[in-house]
Amino acid sequence: MDLDINIQPSLKRHPMSRKNILLKKRILTAVLQVLLLIGTSGPLWASTLFQDMQDQEATFNLYQGKIIDEESKKSLVFANISLENTNISTVSNAEGDFSLKIPKTIREGNVVVSFLGYHTTKIPLAQLKDNKNIIALRTSVIELTEVSLEVPKNAEALVRETLKRRGENYFDHPTIMTAFYRETIKKRRRNVSLSEAVVNIFKSPYNTDRKDAVELYKSRKSTDYNKLDTLVLKLQGGPFNTLFVDVIKYPQYIFTEESMEEYNFSFENSTRINNRLIYVVNFKQKDFITAPLYQGKLYIDGENKILTSAIFSLNITDKEEAARLFVRKKPAKANVWPTDIAYRVDYREKNGRWYYGYSNVLLEFKINWDDRLFNSVYSMTCEMAVTDWEKNITGEIPKFKNRLKSTVILSDEAMGFSDPDFWGEYNIIEPEKSIESAIKKIQRQLRKSKSNNGQAAR
Numbered sequence: 096m097d098l099d100i101n102i103q104p105s106l107k108r109h110p111m112s113r114k115n116i117l118l119k120k121r122i123l124t125a126v127l128q129v130l131l132l133i134g135t136s137g138p139l140w141a142s143t144l145f146q147d148m149q150d151q152e153a154t155f156n157l158y159q160g161k162i163i164d165e166e167s168k169k170s171l172v173f174a175n176i177s178l179e180n181t182n183i184s185t186v187s188n189a190e191g192d193f194s195l196k197i198p199k200t201i202r203e204g205n206v207v208v209s210f211l212g213y214h215t216t217k218i219p220l221a222q223l224k225d226n227k228n229i230i231a232l233r234t235s236v237i238e239l240t241e242v243s244l245e246v247p248k249n250a251e252a253l254v255r256e257t258l259k260r261r262g263e264n265y266f267d268h269p270t271i272m273t274a275f276y277r278e279t280i281k282k283r284r285r286n287v288s289l290s291e292a293v294v295n296i297f298k299s300p301y302n303t304d305r306k307d308a309v310e311l312y313k314s315r316k317s318t319d320y321n322k323l324d325t326l327v328l329k330l331q332g333g334p335f336n337t338l339f340v341d342v343i344k345y346p347q348y349i350f351t352e353e354s355m356e357e358y359n360f361s362f363e364n365s366t367r368i369n370n371r372l373i374y375v376v377n378f379k380q381k382d383f384i385t386a387p388l389y390q391g392k393l394y395i396d397g398e399n400k401i402l403t404s405a406i407f408s409l410n411i412t413d414k415e416e417a418a419r420l421f422v423r424k425k426p427a428k429a430n431v432w433p434t435d436i437a438y439r440v441d442y443r444e445k446n447g448r449w450y451y452g453y454s455n456v457l458l459e460f461k462i463n464w465d466d467r468l469f470n471s472v473y474s475m476t477c478e479m480a481v482t483d484w485e486k487n488i489t490g491e492i493p494k495f496k497n498r499l500k501s502t503v504i505l506s507d508e509a510m511g512f513s514d515p516d517f518w519g520e521y522n523i524i525e526p527e528k529s530i531e532s533a534i535k536k537i538q539r540q541l542r543k544s545k546s547n548n549g550q551a552a553r
Contacts, residue, residue: 155196155520160228162187162208168262171210171232173453175443179205179217184443184482185275185522186453193527208232211373211394212366213406225524234366250360252374255395255401258350261343262302264401265442266450269487272296273312274332275523276479278505283472286527290316290506293521294334294499296481297492298451303345308492309334309499313517316509326345330458330475333505337479340440340454342405349389357384363392374405380410387416391438401449402442409436428465434472443481453480482522 162174170191177184178197181204187193195206197220205217212234274296280288292314299305330336339345350358363375374397380388392406411417417433436458443452455478462471492498 096351102538108175116496118365132200133538136505138216141294146422155198157225157301158195158197158206159226159525160193160223160230162193162230162232163191164211164213165231165233171213173231173439173441173455174210174442175452177207177443181208182485183479183522184452185443185482186480187525188525189527192527194525196522211368213317213368215368234330247324250362250374251355251358253395253397253400254350254376254378255355255394256358257402258343258346260400261346262398264449265301265343266448267300267302269300269490270296270298270450270484271449271494272298273486273521274334274479274481274483275291275521276337276477276505277524278330278333279527280330281353281474281476287299288316288506289526290314290330290509291523292334292509293491293518294479296334297487298344298484307338307344309338310493311503312496314505314509315518316506329504329505329506330477331502333477333499333508334479335499335501335503336456336477338451340438340456341451342440343402343449344398345453351460355387357388366394368394368403371403372398375392378407387411387413387420391470395520401448404439404441406437406439408438413438426523430463432463433458433460435474450484451481452480478524480522480524518519519534 099292136155140465162176164167164171172189172191173185174187174191174193174346175184175214176195178201181201181295183194183195183197185193202220206220206223207217208213208230209215210232210255212235212237214228216270217233218230271435272295274294276294278288278290279286293312295310295312297308297310299307307358342349351358357380359381361377363377365375366373374395376393377391380386380394387410389409390431391405393402394404395402403511411433412430418431418432436456438453441452442449444450455476456476457476459472459474462473464470
């Protein structure tokens with residue numbers, strides 16, 4: 096029996112009540128598919144990610160470390176790390192750890208580390224060690240007098256102008272981006288699955304409405320659902336789930352001319368990034384709007400009308416409505432409730448033009464079983480970071496048969512962890528330590544189970 100949780104970008108059609116007219120808007124989402132298995136044994140692909148990274152015959156130098164707050168020493172999550180004047184970049188993971196691979200042909204340059212609300216740091220490449228680099232960033236303090244003089248009076252007008260000027264401030268030419276994509280599934284706090292891919296994004300100019308095309312270059316996975324539950328979870332949509340979070344390229348999923356009127360916009364405070372004064376704009380649906388819309392923060396360069404980052408979530412206060420939006424099919428004895436749907440997108444700048452650099456989606460939901468005392472709580476995270484790009488001079492895109500569909504299930508496409516020589520060339524998001532330990536725990540459980548079965552057979 097199948098349990099489908101639908102959170103894919105789509106035009107929801109409902110009966111024409113006031114509430115349901117609002118629901119006809121596009122909802123930015125991703126699709127989860129949960130398969131209920133009975134008495135079947137799931138496959139196991141042992142994770143050799145870290146060993147692969149060590150065993151490769153490298154043509155690059157690998158620099159690893161952690162990004163922290165200078166005062167509190169806390170890890171900084173999703174900090175940008177790049178090589179100055181190149182397209183080589185990566186991001187820190189949920190524990191602040193990073194891995195940056197730079198071709199050995201590049202021997203000089205500065206590594207640039209930036210994070211919202213902190214002073215950008217430049218470190219000469221020659222000063223970095225192979226590992227255990229601790230990079231501390233200092234908080235950027237904004238004087239109140241400076242803020243009071245420069246903050247625009249109308250937050251909504253600033254957002255509208257920023258969206259209107261996307262063609263002026265973002266890439267206006269076709270681009271081929273190389274990106275690293277990862278999906279992680281957790282049962283409560285325990286990691287149960289990891290799927291990864293390198294993809295080519297054929298990015299169309301920001302001043303057009305033409306959608307981007309995605310081509311799968313390489314993928315791998317490590318998972319064993321059978322040992323952890325009777326449910327098998329699969330995320331449908333793959334890289335498109337993160338690609339559609341590009342608010343500037345796909346504003347129709349969040350802000351349209353009509354939907355803008357259904358939000359309240361206000362200024363919260365200001366910060367700095369790369370010496371730019373960034374306004375933080377809060378947005379939240381108006382009290383009389385009952386349909387599930389979004390709430391969050393937009394980080395806008397007010398002088399140039401540029402969105403540098405956005406962090407937001409879907410309003411799922413109405414559990415019944417949230418379930419109708421997300422659940423297609425389910426076992427008769429189970430109720431499924433989304434408990435958190437959150438998004439983030441960060442942009443980067445090169446030669447005065449901005450482009451999509453990183454995004455992630457967090458999906459949490461609870462399954463209540465009629466015949467079980469305890470419920471099941473799952474979370475799925477997908478994230479994608481652009482690690483290199485070049486102009487698409489010819490403007491060509493892959494043939495339709497070679498493109499990924501927006502309904503793709505990456506874990507079905509991937510074939511396990513292999514081909515270390517290939518993966519060695521590409522910057523990835525450093526895996527969390529918990530991923531490695533969770534998979535090792537599964538392997539120990541399997542070995543223990545096989546050992547016990549062998550002894551019982553004697």
